[in-house]
Amino acid sequence: MSELLRVQNLKKHFPIYKGAIFPKQTGAVQAVDGISITVNQGETLGLVGESGCGKSTAGRTILKLLEPTDGKIFYKGQDITDVKGEELRKLRKEMQLIFQDPYASLNPRKTIEQTVTEPMKIFGMSKEKRQQKLDKLLEVVGLDSYHKSRYPHEFSGGQRQRIGIARALALDPELIICDEPVSALDVSIQAQVINLMEDLQKEFNLTYIFIAHDLSVVHHISDRVAVMYLGEIVEIGDVEELYGNPKHPYTKALLSSIPEARPLEKRERITLEGDLPSPSNPPQGCKFHTRCPWAEDICKQKKPVLKQVPGAEHQVACHLVKEVVEDTEATLV
Amino acid sequence: MADHLPILEVEDLHTHFFTKSGVVKAVDGVSFSVKPGETLGIVGESGSGKSITAMSIMKLVPSPPGRIVSGDIRFKGESLLPKKEKEMRKIRGKDISMIFQDPMTSLNPVFSVEKQMLETIMTHENMNKQQARIRAIELLDLVGIPDAAKRLKNYPHEFSGGMRQRVMIAMALACNPKVLIADEPTTALDVTIQAQILDLLKKLQQELGMAIIMITHDLGVVAEVCDRVMVMYAGKPVEFSSVKELFDKPKHPYTWGLLSSIPQIHNRKERLEAIKGLPPDLRDLPKGCSFAPRCSHVKDECLIKDPALSEDETDHFVRCLLYEQEEKVTVHE
Numbered sequence: 071m072s073e074l075l076r077v078q079n080l081k082k083h084f085p086i087y088k089g090a091i092f093p094k095q096t097g098a099v100q101a102v103d104g105i106s107i108t109v110n111q112g113e114t115l116g117l118v119g120e121s122g123c124g125k126s127t128a129g130r131t132i133l134k135l136l137e138p139t140d141g142k143i144f145y146k147g148q149d150i151t152d153v154k155g156e157e158l159r160k161l162r163k164e165m166q167l168i169f170q171d172p173y174a175s176l177n178p179r180k181t182i183e184q185t186v187t188e189p190m191k192i193f194g195m196s197k198e199k200r201q202q203k204l205d206k207l208l209e210v211v212g213l214d215s216y217h218k219s220r221y222p223h224e225f226s227g228g229q230r231q232r233i234g235i236a237r238a239l240a241l242d243p244e245l246i247i248c249d250e251p252v253s254a255l256d257v258s259i260q261a262q263v264i265n266l267m268e269d270l271q272k273e274f275n276l277t278y279i280f281i282a283h284d285l286s287v288v289h290h291i292s293d294r295v296a297v298m299y300l301g302e303i304v305e306i307g308d309v310e311e312l313y314g315n316p317k318h319p320y321t322k323a324l325l326s327s328i329p330e331a332r333p334l335e336k337r338e339r340i341t342l343e344g345d346l347p348s349p350s351n352p353p354q355g356c357k358f359h360t361r362c363p364w365a366e367d368i369c370k371q372k373k374p375v376l377k378q379v380p381g382a383e384h385q386v387a388c389h390l391v392k393e394v395v396e397d398t399e400a401t402l403v
Numbered sequence: 404m405a406d407h408l409p410i411l412e413v414e415d416l417h418t419h420f421f422t423k424s425g426v427v428k429a430v431d432g433v434s435f436s437v438k439p440g441e442t443l444g445i446v447g448e449s450g451s452g453k454s455i456t457a458m459s460i461m462k463l464v465p466s467p468p469g470r471i472v473s474g475d476i477r478f479k480g481e482s483l484l485p486k487k488e489k490e491m492r493k494i495r496g497k498d499i500s501m502i503f504q505d506p507m508t509s510l511n512p513v514f515s516v517e518k519q520m521l522e523t524i525m526t527h528e529n530m531n532k533q534q535a536r537i538r539a540i541e542l543l544d545l546v547g548i549p550d551a552a553k554r555l556k557n558y559p560h561e562f563s564g565g566m567r568q569r570v571m572i573a574m575a576l577a578c579n580p581k582v583l584i585a586d587e588p589t590t591a592l593d594v595t596i597q598a599q600i601l602d603l604l605k606k607l608q609q610e611l612g613m614a615i616i617m618i619t620h621d622l623g624v625v626a627e628v629c630d631r632v633m634v635m636y637a638g639k640p641v642e643f644s645s646v647k648e649l650f651d652k653p654k655h656p657y658t659w660g661l662l663s664s665i666p667q668i669h670n671r672k673e674r675l676e677a678i679k680g681l682p683p684d685l686r687d688l689p690k691g692c693s694f695a696p697r698c699s700h701v702k703d704e705c706l707i708k709d710p711a712l713s714e715d716e717t718d719h720f721v722r723c724l725l726y727e728q729e730e731k732v733t734v735h736e
């Protein structure tokens with residue numbers, strides 16, 4: 071498998087200003103704080119983590135919808151951190167985003183037909199081809215073609231989400247960052263959309279970064295999974311390895327909280343104590359130490375880095391995981 | 404609290420949209436009631452009328468083109484239908500409040516969260532600005548927003564998807580409503596925060612005797628918090644029972660399809676199962692059972708006769724011809 075995307079020490083900080091007349095920067099929300107990942111062509115990398123930990127910001131920064139504060143982004147080996155203008159526009163065709171908030175990302179004054187076909191038009195597809203493609207796309211996301219001439223407000227939440235998916239697929243992209251793409255769908259339509267995404271991936275060797283809170287869905291679709299906490303990746307690895315053998319205390323808590331569709335069966339949940347720290351003032355040392363049930367003194371002082379778990383495609387950043395290969399700096403597979 | 408009278412009753416509700424291309428029968432004969440302290444779940448196909456049912460109760464269906472064409476909605480025995488907008492404004496947020504599916508439809512992007520929260524609180528509660536601000540901070544704390552006092556000043560776009568959803572939850576809970584309608588309240592939340600929010604709702608419910616209507620696609624959430632569940636398809640309830648019955652002995656072929664579409668971590672499949680076919684066109688429903696074109700148990704009779712909701716000894720209702728005769732069906736695995 072060849073590398074499609076490589077992100078090195080990527081940071082996105084949102085400045086905080088104070089004062090209405092002469093605003094002065096007093097701090098920054100460190101939404102993404104130094105993440106490094108490699109994504110290979112044709113694979114799906116799942117991205118999970120607490121609400122507010124920086125997943126959407128990471129996705130938007132990788133696609134250059136936000137300016138990175140620091141770090142580098144390589145796409146097909148080329149450094150795209152600073153590309154602009156025409157080059158960026160071409161890149162946009164290959165890299166698409168399915169937005170988390172479908173309502174906010176759809177133009178309320180455009181019909182579905184306009185929304186989905188306009189990008190095709192910009193890239194010079196003939197009218198006939200556009201219509202064919204539109205019909206096909208609507209069919210695969212489970213929307214009858216009579217919906218074509220309707221406006222976003224006339225749709226249900228899940229229908230809007232499917233329009234966002236159709237739009238992202240319109241230009242045959244190579245990389246799609248899917249930000250909660252199926253959260254508003256009932257499980258049957260969700261299954262249909264996921265099957266479709268997998269078919270497309272096989273057929274066109276598509277690459278996905280799949281952000282979702284539904285850990286069963288992430289388990290189903292991903293080859294590898296990265297777990298984020300407060301702007302950093304704390305664990306990353308092969309999907310079966312990570313779900314079967316989670317090492318990081320945060321990952322363990324996360325996996326123990328999955329609600330299951332079985333009533334009256336109470337399971338042991340690791341509940342996280344303490345308040346979520348603020349990303350504008352993150353804890354020193356291990357950022358998780360304020361809530362970690364196993365935190366020790368060293369955790370407050372020294373920041374753990376990602377280290378290799380021997381014999382597996384698995385890396386974790388935690389002082390207490392002893393079986394890691396010491397002193398291997400974070401070289402990510 | 405089973406001996407209480409229902410606090411909210413919906414009786415044979417029909418809400419239609421009169422569009423240029425025909426009448427969309429979004430809600431077409433929905434009846435249910437909830438008692439104080441009870442949680443009713445509503446699940447069903449995307450586009451089946453769950454949100455429009457909720458909007459009808461709030462009397463927020465956009466009109467034109469939408470209209471409640473028949474049926475009744477009663478709060479504490481009193482019909483809401485004749486109420487004027489001015490009276491409804493007093494009821495909304497105070498007696499009945501709603502967490503909307505799409506946070507950006509109800510959060511105003513041009514005002515800070517503080518301004519919007521204080522306005523809600525001060526409309527219904529006898530509080531000055533200072534008191535309302537303290538209440539707002541307390542609420543944001545309850546839903547797990549870190550650094551609540553500072554974050555209050557932010558605008559909606561400065562929050563993550565899940566944080567916006569939690570702001571909405573905080574606003575809906577601000578005035579201790581008697582009935583809370585939660586439309587997909589946890590779709591943007593990770594499982595640990597979801598668990599925290601569900602616990603919070605349960606706690607408030609116990610303290611205040613609040614009734615909850617929980618609309619969700621997440622059958623795990625249903626299993627965890629609901630007492631009874633209504634399954635909707637094409638504007639109608641097709642099954643209605645206690646949570647335990649629904650998971651133990653689901654009766655409707657649509658419910659069977661739904662339950663088998665859930666991805667399972669312990670049993671990963673190559674392909675997810677989806678119900679075949681497209682959701683129906685609500686302007687032009689098939690004659691007979693609406694689910695017939697997609698049902699694997701369809702009989703000739705289903706294409707002619709529209710089944711009624713029938714009840715068995717265990718308060719388990721189902722709308723399907725398989726149960727109208729004495730015929731035995733093999734129970735779904």
Ligand SMILES: Nc1ncnc2c1ncn2[C@@H]1O[C@H](COP(=O)(O)OP(=O)(O)OP(=O)(O)O)[C@@H](O)[C@H]1O
Binds near residue numbers: 427468685
């Ligand atoms: N303004 C409108 N004009 C015409 N049709 C509408 C309008 N608003 C909603 N509808 C239709 O009414 C039906 C019911 O919508 P509703 O939002 O209640 O679905 P839902 O069950 O909440 O679905 P989801 O799970 O996707 O949120 C949908 O098929 C939708 O397309």
Ligand SMILES: Nc1ncnc2c1ncn2[C@@H]1O[C@H](COP(=O)(O)OP(=O)(O)OP(=O)(O)O)[C@@H](O)[C@H]1O
Binds near residue numbers: 099100124561563
């Ligand atoms: N434009 C912005 N200005 C200031 N802060 C922002 C902005 N966008 C995001 N943030 C902050 O950055 C942090 C990360 O947000 P992000 O949307 O990336 O989270 P997320 O992991 O996608 O969360 P969720 O799962 O809730 O969608 C949050 O604290 C958020 O409030």
Ligand code: SF4
Binds near residue numbers: 357364365388390
């Ligand atoms: S480094 Fe320490 S605080 Fe951080 S996760 Fe590991 S044990 Fe917990």
Ligand code: SF4
Binds near residue numbers: 656695701
């Ligand atoms: S009535 Fe017939 S078509 Fe409808 S759900 Fe029952 S078996 Fe299927």
Ligand SMILES: [Mg+2]
Binds near residue numbers: 126170563564565
């Ligand atoms: Mg997000």
Ligand SMILES: [Mg+2]
Binds near residue numbers: 226455504
């Ligand atoms: Mg809805």
